[in-house]
Amino acid sequence: MLNQEILAYFGDNPVYTFDGSVQELKELQESTANSYGYMIVAGVIYVRAENPIVDSRAALVQGV
Amino acid sequence: MFELRILLWTAEQHWYKGFNMYAKLVVGAADANVYQCIRDMCRLLTAATPSIANLSGQGFSTTSSAILDDTPAGWTFVGSSKPTDTPAIGDGAADATLSTSAYLNWALSAPMANDATKLKYALFTQSFIGVSATTPYKSMFSLSGAESVTSAGVATNEGYRQGNSATGATILSANLHVGIGSIIHLIANARHITIIQETKGMMALWETTSTDVHSFYGKPAFVTYAHTNAVAGSLGVISTVTVPNVGTANANVISGVAFGVTNPNTGTFYGTYDISVGATKNISNLFQASLTARANSVDAVGNPKYQISPVFLHNSDIGYPVQYVSGIVPIYWCKAGLGSTGDNVDISGDTYTYFNAANSGGAFGVLLKTS
Numbered sequence: 001m002l003n004q005e006i007l008a009y010f011g012d013n014p015v016y017t018f019d020g021s022v023q024e025l026k027e028l029q030e031s032t033a034n035s036y037g038y039m040i041v042a043g044v045i046y047v048r049a050e051n052p053i054v055d056s057r058a059a060l061v062q063g064v
Numbered sequence: 065m066f067e068l069r070i071l072l073w074t075a076e077q078h079w080y081k082g083f084n085m086y087a088k089l090v091v092g093a094a095d096a097n098v099y100q101c102i103r104d105m106c107r108l109l110t111a112a113t114p115s116i117a118n119l120s121g122q123g124f125s126t127t128s129s130a131i132l133d134d135t136p137a138g139w140t141f142v143g144s145s146k147p148t149d150t151p152a153i154g155d156g157a158a159d160a161t162l163s164t165s166a167y168l169n170w171a172l173s174a175p176m177a178n179d180a181t182k183l184k185y186a187l188f189t190q191s192f193i194g195v196s197a198t199t200p201y202k203s204m205f206s207l208s209g210a211e212s213v214t215s216a217g218v219a220t221n222e223g224y225r226q227g228n229s230a231t232g233a234t235i236l237s238a239n240l241h242v243g244i245g246s247i248i249h250l251i252a253n254a255r256h257i258t259i260i261q262e263t264k265g266m267m268a269l270w271e272t273t274s275t276d277v278h279s280f281y282g283k284p285a286f287v288t289y290a291h292t293n294a295v296a297g298s299l300g301v302i303s304t305v306t307v308p309n310v311g312t313a314n315a316n317v318i319s320g321v322a323f324g325v326t327n328p329n330t331g332t333f334y335g336t337y338d339i340s341v342g343a344t345k346n347i348s349n350l351f352q353a354s355l356t357a358r359a360n361s362v363d364a365v366g367n368p369k370y371q372i373s374p375v376f377l378h379n380s381d382i383g384y385p386v387q388y389v390s391g392i393v394p395i396y397w398c399k400a401g402l403g404s405t406g407d408n409v410d411i412s413g414d415t416y417t418y419f420n421a422a423n424s425g426g427a428f429g430v431l432l433k434t435s
Binding site: 005009026029030033034035036037038039040041042043 | 212214216217218220331332333336
């Protein structure tokens with residue numbers, strides 16, 4: 001269950017957590033040509049991407 | 065020429081009397097091809113010597129447009145999600161078929177004044193997506209910002225693209241557009257890109273004063289701002305912000321974003337931070353939506369005076385001090401209808417140009433030092 005701060009940020013968009021560093025997220029983004037926006041709350045990276053993220057480090061927490 | 069006295073601004077002034085590239089771009093006798101217009105603008109913004117020769121002739125009119133100040137804007141072309149436009153802006157034949165399945169973008173960067181190793185990124189995005197082939201809606205674009213963009217147009221933490229709805233029979237028009245009759249004022253230097261469309265509104269990317277928080281986290285201080293109004297008639301009468309990146313639809317046509325900000329109290333990092341007027345978190349003068357904003361005033365002996373206001377923002381609830389746009393960018397707000405677009409205005413000895421950015425609704429005026 002995402003907290004209010006994260007829900008307010010992402011709205012109804014699909015949200016993933018990413019188990020890695022920001023640099024790794026960036027490398028994944030560039031290698032898959034997938035633009036994204038992210039926020040970090042309590043050390044956890046939450047990501048919204050233009051296209052679905054398919055990676056073992058990404059876990060869908062909200063949305064389709 | 066008339067003189068404005070600055071009222072009600074007692075904050076510390078940061079005067080950077082910079083020069084701008086200023087192009088007045090006019091659409092010819094038919095709706096322009098938005099791809100070519102974006103290319104035209106990107107060439108102008110990245111040219112060593114901006115000139116009419118930067119216009120391909122397939123976008124803005126080369127006979128009606130004018131370069132009013134050819135000071136180089138100082139932006140660098142980063143790339144595009146359109147394969148033919150990266151690593152260099154394409155010069156090919158007009159792209160007659162606009163994509164209806166993907167937003168195509170063109171990215172630029174420019175260094176920060178306080179740290180040339182830090183870049184701010186601007187994105188032009190062709191905004192028409194939808195099933196309708198109605199001509200006016202194929203000529204729309206938006207300006208957004210991002211923390212970074214690759215040469216393939218892949219953006220990290222892109223802010224709002226204020227624009228039109230992606231679906232439905234009713235097209236919502238909060239973009240800027242290059243339809244027939246459009247006049248676009250493109251004013252830029254390395255601190256900003258400000259685009260004002262007469263009677264429609266504006267979109268801008270502005271560097272701001274930096275703060276200790278920015279220094280602590282090593283982040284560049286810049287924001288984007290968009291304020292557009294519906295234009296009655298064939299170009300649409302509904303104005304709604306759609307935000308393809310962050311995914312929040314607002315009920316007004318004003319949006320603003322800060323980039324890569326961290327709340328030092330909680331450690332929460334916001335790739336993009338909404339500073340729109342609908343949020344209570346930002347106490348600022350960044351937005352002016354009221355028709356009565358900046359009403360006329362008087363001096364101590366009753367002489368009439370106009371009011372102008374600096375542009376600034378204050379993300380106070382996440383621990384950021386006030387950030388000024390005015391002073392870094394030679395811009396002020398004033399009331400709508402102060403004059404006609406192009407009028408010269410003297411502010412304390414400096415000559416500014418008045419722009420009428422909207423004609424009704426959230427009408428406002430913009431003063432920019434263009435040369």
